[in-house]
Amino acid sequence: xxxxxxxxxxxxxxxxxxxxxxxxxxxxxxxxxxxxxxxxxxxxxxxxxxxxxxxxxxxxxxxxxxxxxxxxxxxxxxxxxxxxxxxxxxxxxxxxxxxxxxxxxxxxxxxxxxxxxxxxxxxxxxxxxxxxxxxxxxxxxxxxxxxxxxxxxxxxxxxxxxxxxxxxxxxxxxxxxxxxxxxxxxxxxxxxxxxxxxxxxxxxxxxxxxxxxxxxxxxxxxxxxxxxxxxxxxxxxxxxxxxxxxxxxxxxxxxxxxxxxxxxxxxxxxxxxxxxxxxxxxxxxxxxxxxxxxxxxxxxxxxxxxxxxxxxxxxxxxxxxxxxxxxxxxxxxxxxxxxxxxxxx
Amino acid sequence: xxxxxxxxxxxxxxxxxxxxxxxxxxxxxxxxxxxxxxxxxxxxxxxxxxxxxxxxxxxxxxxxxxxxxxxxxxxxxxxxxxxxxxxxxxxxxxxxxxxxxxxxxxxxxxxxxxxxxxxxxxxxxxxxxxxxxxxxxxxxxxxxxxxxxxxxxxxxxxxxxxxxxxxxxxxxxxxxxxxxxxxxxxxxxxxxxxxxxxxxxxxxxxxxxxxxxxxxxxxxxxxxxxxxxxxxxxxxxxxxxxxxxxxxxxxxxxxxxxxxxxxxxxxxxxxxxxxxxxxxxxxxxxxxxxxxxxxxxxxxxxxxxxxxxxxxxxxxxxxxxxxxxxxxxxxxxxxxxxxxxxxxx
DNA sequence: CTGAAAGCGCTTACAG
DNA sequence: CTGAAAGCGCTTACAG
Numbered sequence: 236x237x238x239x240x241x242x243x244x245x246x247x248x249x250x251x252x253x254x255x256x257x258x259x260x261x262x263x264x265x266x267x268x269x270x271x272x273x274x275x276x277x278x279x280x281x282x283x284x285x286x287x288x289x290x291x292x293x294x295x296x297x298x299x300x301x302x303x304x305x306x307x308x309x310x311x312x313x314x315x316x317x318x319x320x321x322x323x324x325x326x327x328x329x330x331x332x333x334x335x336x337x338x339x340x341x342x343x344x345x346x347x348x349x350x351x352x353x354x355x356x357x358x359x360x361x362x363x364x365x366x367x368x369x370x371x372x373x374x375x376x377x378x379x380x381x382x383x384x385x386x387x388x389x390x391x392x393x394x395x396x397x398x399x400x401x402x403x404x405x406x407x408x409x410x411x412x413x414x415x416x417x418x419x420x421x422x423x424x425x426x427x428x429x430x431x432x433x434x435x436x437x438x439x440x441x442x443x444x445x446x447x448x449x450x451x452x453x454x455x456x457x458x459x460x461x462x463x464x465x466x467x468x469x470x471x472x473x474x475x476x477x478x479x480x481x482x483x484x485x486x487x488x489x490x491x492x493x494x495x496x497x498x499x500x501x502x503x504x505x506x507x508x509x510x511x512x513x514x515x516x517x518x519x520x521x522x523x524x525x526x527x528x529x530x531x532x533x534x535x536x537x538x539x540x541x542x543x544x545x546x547x548x549x550x551x552x553x554x555x556x557x558x559x560x561x562x563x564x565x566x567x568x569x570x571x572x573x574x575x576x577x578x579x580x
Numbered sequence: 581x582x583x584x585x586x587x588x589x590x591x592x593x594x595x596x597x598x599x600x601x602x603x604x605x606x607x608x609x610x611x612x613x614x615x616x617x618x619x620x621x622x623x624x625x626x627x628x629x630x631x632x633x634x635x636x637x638x639x640x641x642x643x644x645x646x647x648x649x650x651x652x653x654x655x656x657x658x659x660x661x662x663x664x665x666x667x668x669x670x671x672x673x674x675x676x677x678x679x680x681x682x683x684x685x686x687x688x689x690x691x692x693x694x695x696x697x698x699x700x701x702x703x704x705x706x707x708x709x710x711x712x713x714x715x716x717x718x719x720x721x722x723x724x725x726x727x728x729x730x731x732x733x734x735x736x737x738x739x740x741x742x743x744x745x746x747x748x749x750x751x752x753x754x755x756x757x758x759x760x761x762x763x764x765x766x767x768x769x770x771x772x773x774x775x776x777x778x779x780x781x782x783x784x785x786x787x788x789x790x791x792x793x794x795x796x797x798x799x800x801x802x803x804x805x806x807x808x809x810x811x812x813x814x815x816x817x818x819x820x821x822x823x824x825x826x827x828x829x830x831x832x833x834x835x836x837x838x839x840x841x842x843x844x845x846x847x848x849x850x851x852x853x854x855x856x857x858x859x860x861x862x863x864x865x866x867x868x869x870x871x872x873x874x875x876x877x878x879x880x881x882x883x884x885x886x887x888x889x890x891x892x893x894x895x896x897x898x899x900x901x902x903x904x905x906x907x908x909x910x911x912x913x914x915x916x917x918x919x920x921x922x923x924x925x
Numbered sequence: 926c927t928g929a930a931a932g933c934g935c936t937t938a939c940a941g
Numbered sequence: 942c943t944g945a946a947a948g949c950g951c952t953t954a955c956a957g
Binding site: 636 | 926927928929930932933934935
Binding site: 316347 | 584627629630631632633634636637640642651652653655659660661662665674677678679681693695696697698718721722806815832835839842861864865866890
């Protein structure tokens with residue numbers, strides 16, 4: 236690789252000191268205009284690029300944030316990252332992005348490698364595998380600030396940006412109640428997944444407030460797979476008293492449910508109304524379009540970034556805090572019962 | 581932020597020189613075992629992390645690759661990045677990931693900022709807006725190696741990893757021919773998009789080889805939007821001689837076509853068989869499942885990375901070269917005509 | 926086996 | 942207005 240131009244090269248060529256070049260390049264006062272111009276001209280001609288490693292080293296500041304997410308293939312994370320980047324750029328920071336592929340080991344490695352002087356703080360969403368938090372506590376002990384979002388652990392006292400999952404599920408369930416559903420089922424995730432459990436909680440609370448009894452047979456836990464969703468939905472359909480409303484904890488599962496309903500010649504929303512979570516692009520692509528709870532992804536990213544930068548710039552005043560953001564229920568065909576007169580599909 | 585532990589701290593505490601600490605930490609020969617052990621013990625106790633900025637600076641090597649993609653929200657890019665990361669890790673490199681959001685300006689900024697000493701080379705897929713290549717030529721002049729994939733420009737003599745789009749479209753079209761389609765339409769992208777044009781070329785070639793005439797009215801160009809796809813499909817449906825086969829240049833457009841067919845009570849694949857490109861997850865989620873040309877995303881990532889690292893490590897022997905990878909047609913319900921006996925949907 | 930010294934590319938008091 | 946010097950945290954010949 237060709238030698239990159241340094242201030243030393245410029246200084247030598249112009250017969251001035253590197254200090255002068257450094258000052259001229261950064262428009263500092265007390266530099267003779269002609270000198271500055273000569274430096275700038277040569278810098279341009281030679282396409283000089285300052286070495287940020289050197290600058291960061293001397294300033295002990297990188298103005299860079301580390302972002303660790305499980306998988307950018309999930310629309311949710313890709314979208315949150317956009318929010319992070321927007322806010323970071325606005326405040327003069329760069330971001331280093333790393334995905335763990337839901338692997339604890341890669342989470343460990345990413346965190347460790349970026350914490351060797353490259354970033355001033357982290358925005359983290361934990362991998363599914365992570366159940367040991369020592370690596371995070373070590374970072375904390377070293378005084379490196381971090382902010383969590385979405386995937387969380389109560390083991391750590393750090394800033395967090397979450398979403399009101401209980402409230403969101405409550406709203407989604409109530410929406411079905413208002414749409415004349417009398418027996419509302421829930422397709423939940425695995426029993427140990429906290430987000431799914433929070434949504435279960437909101438669902439139960441809504442049923443209670445609606446004066447509905449709770450029928451355990453209408454609550455089904457399962458893996459996050461299309462196949463499992465189809466299977467669970469088929470099970471619900473075959474109950475002696477099948478549901479007329481369904482809350483599904485994620486869009487991908489909801490797609491499976493809709494497939495299953497079609498196979499069973501059950502109409503959505505006429506025979507059963509459906510609401511799910513995340514508002515991924517797929518919701519508007521399938522037929523019927525799926526009603527879904529939108530997460531404020533951009534805002535999650537911006538808020539997390541803002542919290543982190545505040546902590547970096549004012550460690551004393553900014554202790555760990557938890558922000559809970561509002562969701563928004565996007566109502567579409569799959570649950571719009573009273574407005575649907577004829578069948579389109 | 582708390583002061584991070586340095587080798588100086590360790591040296592002072594152990595009353596040895598920093599050189600000795602540095603050597604002990606890296607398991608160099610000629611260090612007294614007791615000295616080494618003392619250093620390692622203290623480093624562990626204090627959770628010492630070497631500052632990579634300093635190391636990179638003195639070694640003039642970062643062992644880091646810059647990856648610039650338009651949008652990680654596209655499944656294609658997210659997946660290629662996984663391939664890049666896998667290969668990079670395997671060869672002892674890190675990657676710095678940056679998305680441009682299809683903005684020329686952000687492409688410029690990312691490239692510039694990472695090229696200030698942070699990375700040793702780039703893997704790039706150009707933003708849609710980019711039509712001026714000066715920023716890339718500047719990098720080239722500075723001797724920074726780069727490899728392109730997917731989004732390309734003939735203006736630059738660099739290594740590229742592409743996919744055989746002509747061949748893929750040929751295969752997709754021929755697949756419809758074999759499935760008894762007699763009038764095959766093409767839903768293409770905007771006229772200036774090279775990938776779309778290559779697919780058009782393959783489509784035309786296949787029609788020719790199949791002995792079909794070319795009917796310009798069956799070829800429709802348009803924006804990459806769901807609405808536009810629906811509109812174009814409606815137009816095709818209303819032709820006096822409507823098509824019985826359809827090649828669509830992208831899955832998202834194909835979803836629009838299927839919506840339009842449903843609205844017109846046209847059965848897929850019975851009345852019209854459909855094939856599209858990219859094999860995004862949506863293909864298996866919609867009904868009917870969409871036949872689609874899969875790109876070897878992981879392999880694209882691995883190959884690009886491998887080319888880049890070779891160039892970094894052996895600039896002389898590794899001049900720019902173009903690799904063309906094979907695609908794979910995934911056949912699903914939307915085009916499986918002769919196997920479908922009854923209608924399911 | 927260990928240390929002093931120079932240096933990676935830059936910034937910043939301190940003098941003049 | 943400019944330069945010499947020290948230093949950011951590390952590595953590496955060179956001596957001993």
